[in-house]
Amino acid sequence: MKYILILLFTGIVANAQLKTTSLDLMPWPQNINLTQGTFALSKNFKVNITGNPNPRIFVGATNFLRRLDNKTGLFFEQGFFIKKNEAPEAQVQINCVKNGKIGLYEDESYQLEIQSNKIIINATSDLGALHALETVLQLLQNNGTSFYFPTVMITDFPRFTWRGLMIDVARHFQPIDVIKRNLDAMAAVKMNVFHWHLVDDQGWRIELKKHPKLTELASDGNYYTQEEIKNIVKYADDRGILVVPEIDVPGHGTAMLTAYPEIGSKTVNLNSNSIESKTQVSGITSYSLERNAGIFTPTLDPSNPKTYQLLSEIFDEVCPLFPGSYFHIGGDENEGKDWDSNPKIQEFKKKNKLANNHELQTYFTMQLVPMLKKHHKELMGWEEIMTKNMSKDAIIHSWKGVNEGVLSGSSLINAAKNGYKTVLSNGYYIDLMQGVADHYSNDPLPKNNMLTDAEKARILGGEATMWSELVTPLNIDSRIWPRAAAIAERLWSDENxxxxxxxxxxxxxxSFRLEELGITHIRNKEVILRNISNNQKTEALNDFSNVCEPLKIYSRNSGGTEYQMYSPFTLFADACAPDASDALAFDAVVSLYLENKSLENQVSVTHFLKKWMDMNTKLIDLSTNAPLVQPLLPLSKSLSAISEQLLLSIEKKQSLNSVVLNDLLEQCNSKNHADVELAVYNSLKKLIK
Amino acid sequence: MKYILILLFTGIVANAQLKTTSLDLMPWPQNINLTQGTFALSKNFKVNITGNPNPRIFVGATNFLRRLDNKTGLFFEQGFFIKKNEAPEAQVQINCVKNGKIGLYEDESYQLEIQSNKIIINATSDLGALHALETVLQLLQNNGTSFYFPTVMITDFPRFTWRGLMIDVARHFQPIDVIKRNLDAMAAVKMNVFHWHLVDDQGWRIELKKHPKLTELASDGNYYTQEEIKNIVKYADDRGILVVPEIDVPGHGTAMLTAYPEIGSKTVNLNSNSIESKTQVSGITSYSLERNAGIFTPTLDPSNPKTYQLLSEIFDEVCPLFPGSYFHIGGDENEGKDWDSNPKIQEFKKKNKLANNHELQTYFTMQLVPMLKKHHKELMGWEEIMTKNMSKDAIIHSWKGVNEGVLSGSSLINAAKNGYKTVLSNGYYIDLMQGVADHYSNDPLPKNNMLTDAEKARILGGEATMWSELVTPLNIDSRIWPRAAAIAERLWSDENxxxxxxxxxxxxxxSFRLEELGITHIRNKEVILRNISNNQKTEALNDFSNVCEPLKIYSRNSGGTEYQMYSPFTLFADACAPDASDALAFDAVVSLYLENKSLENQVSVTHFLKKWMDMNTKLIDLSTNAPLVQPLLPLSKSLSAISEQLLLSIEKKQSLNSVVLNDLLEQCNSKNHADVELAVYNSLKKLIK
Structure with missing residues (x-):
């Protein structure tokens, strides 16, 4: 009886209907036991830290308080943490057994218990405790007048040790604040590896004191200083995130060769009319920074000792900036054209008994292993580095799949079988604008795998890749989030x-919660639409953006030359994103309606059709003072026209001309307008058939 | 006849109705002559630069192209500028006679001529050319299908040479990206001085390599490294902006004294019961970083040689970071309490024949003059430094006014008369949340001034001040913009x-155009409202925010202790801003209605009243799942209640109980809810009387 009373007093009323399914936790914890009580938040909410944690937990606890302040407006009294046990009486008690080490295989588990009057977090290391604090923030609820946490018991740990996000800062440079807010967001969904693609054909983005030419000639002034790199690495470390730098060699070399053409593979025929031309091919080609997207030929010369000298000096400067144990050397998409056409390199191959370009690239890569070993770094590379003589210490980064004409993620399995540690990115290419369901169903270790336990253990996890051909600081967040959170869950949570x-x-x-971290995917959509509208009302544009998605896979920016690396992305396609919300909602009501043509279900469908007709009228109005609306009108008119026909059919029961209808439907399937596609095409098709 | 035909072909149709008054130029140019033609924008739009400019024009021209790309979606072919005369055939020709020097009195004039097929910019220096490019961007028009500039001839130059914005980064730290976007915005409205308030009681924000204790003990980890400072100075220079650093001494000294208590003025009575206590007062007080807002006593000890030693070393490190000729040493709000209570300091005054604390402070300040001279810097300080022995080289920064019990800006006139150069900030305190009209009407040199020409010449201009007690990176932009643009116009444009x-x-x-620069005043309002709404529809909150304004002058944060320096500002008041748009619109329709009670005018008024009743209902709905909406309901209900009464009176011609009505009206005048006031109170009052 006493027990029941206590339950009543601890807020059972507010929490009576709260179920596990109403919690927006992501990644979903391994074990959760929700009970019928509440922990009420108040202004004197305080945190205390005990044990032997790394000081990053102080940063984490300070940020935790500020973010909870943000959400609740309670303005807690506690300010900055600087030491352990500074508020022994605090309601939140965090205990960490040991100082967490940033890197793979570290214990990231935690136990979180929320009782009606206290919150207890126990973790082996501060890394687990940081994860627990993120879970607490995700648990925040309200009853209309105040904020509370439900009483709960959670034990949690990750399924995979590598839960990464790669950001390409070469094709479009991304300033420090973009990186920082994305590190915040990664930590919020318990991702722990930031792979920084620092170099590519379009730019060299890292200061080298010994080789200033690299940024002077090959960055357009857009690069990180070493101090900024250290600052980011510390920022990541404070959030439990390992930073893995990538210097992509020997292909994707235009930027490096713009500064150091003498180590390039391309031959120049200085005297093509002379019989002696073969002896004169050693002239140095000049390279210039690539402005387009695609795969280009500039490649380092593996036969030139200067190449290794330069790389060794680069690693000597870059490695100490990154305390982690892994260094990514790229190694992808070297098609070997400049190697094939260079007689000196062909001779080198013969001399060193290298049968083909794959063996030559392995030779090249193997030279880098000791350069990195010197700095206690293991070499990681894209799957192309996995050839027969490659060191088994290397980590193989699997990226190819159906778009590249191979079985999805096949290199992952091969690598594991061949004794390599490996990370999956195929299926996590978030730049391709595919729906979240595709990524979510992509398991690095699917249930039907035939691997041995030892092989399974080599599959470290996965990594979402944000290639930046079509992103700027304005739209990058909406390309990463919220979809990367689903990938984070795939890599953390149970396979079921x-x-x-x-x-x-x-x-x-x-998605909503990501705003508190500064992620701009929602707010910047409005910025883009406001610009397109020329500061008129954006409602119709917003409605249209909720049924449109950017062109997928590699179909936007055809030929890689439609947009340059300095093009801003402020078009309608940049305001749209995969998983268009109204398209999903419409598909749901269409399915219901086709199952049961009740008036209620009919109204759900016709509501959308009417909305789109109205939207089209408004877009036409808008366009009279907004040229950027013009390119949208063909698609919007098509959607309006078929909506009108469908309304006649559904409401007036008119029978329609199927030829006309199919013609209108196919106009809704056009990929020729404004770099977007109508995401309701398939649902409309269902309605018509 | 031929002439007329040419006019027709060059776009007279599109531009036929364009008048000077339809241009959104700010600051308004000195001379403008709009003609009836157009310059059509196309993808091959290019810029060429000739003359002898500073390379900053290359950065400016690159940014110009990118911003025009942003607005038009044309994606011009031209990429990064790196040299002069790289596109001799370009439609835009920029010629600068000389390399512009960042500092006062430099020639910033320009001449801009837009013809139907070319744009010619002539400027003495690149500084003028940068201003011209901003004017071109502001001239952008469209005819519904394409973008164009009107043909025009503009000659332009600034009225005042000091057009500043101060940002206080001590009370709430503002990261690099906040500073950068505000520098962009300053340049867009032709402001040319960024005054960086780097130090105050709440934090020391600049790295000192010789004195790391300052940031280790007095910054909470929030400070700029010297590399970051240099980076910002370069960024400002590229935009024609002078950076003036401020190290505020001898008052506002808590941060410095937290690191170096030994130079503080406060005495500690180590042995208060002893007769010899007077000889023992030299014990060192400990200070800790101030967390509240207000005026505090910690003050440097002007009698201690160590004080000057430390300041000299600080200036030796800080001065070289700022190539400009001015250094602000603060000097404000030293109330002298700790000086009065310190016998050693009293003795020092006597010994040096300093009659009072003013003279003591002048003594102190005069010690700094040679320290700064050594680095070729002139000393600038808040008006308190102007005492009889102060060097005439000093620049007096006028800030006091009616809120401080003196005549508005009186120190400005006194300074000019006394032979000092001077800058006005009184009346430009944008942190006080006053309407833009107040600031706009505040002229540093009003027409009725009685100054001689020599005195007038000493009035350098003015500076908007953004004190940061109540701002964070989330809301700071909405406190600066768009009002600072009106101040920029006051300082640039003709007095008429x-x-x-x-x-x-x-x-x-x-305001809309500021978004292209990354200014977040519009987008972040939505972020705050979305958070308050708990991710529900924000329409009603937005409607309410358009009639509410944050409490003004110093009435928010009463006593300076309601919010701490680590409090986030994500409340409703932070989404509101001065010059509430619907309040202005309502006042206009009320005036019309009171002049002429036509049905049309009546409907304009009742439209608002109905909107507010509906809004109140929606806010109540919203609040059931959003505790942060609760504090707004009393005001919203008051507005709804009086709206209901007024509707009865206006539409149903019911006569109302004036006691009840006045009571409801006064409830709308409450300042006790959610840190906001209803900006429609006066208009409602007019309707009732």
């Missing part, structure tokens, strides 16, 4: 957590 | 450009 509907529901909450 | 209606109209356009 696969319900796409649950994911979509929770993703809405997570 | 004073029409507040024209200003308000143009400010709408300028």
């Amino acid at each position: 957590i696969t319900d796409i509907n649950s994911l979509r529901k929770r993703l809405k909450g997570i | 450009i004073t029409d507040i209606n024209s200003l308000r109209k143009r400010l709408k356009g300028i």
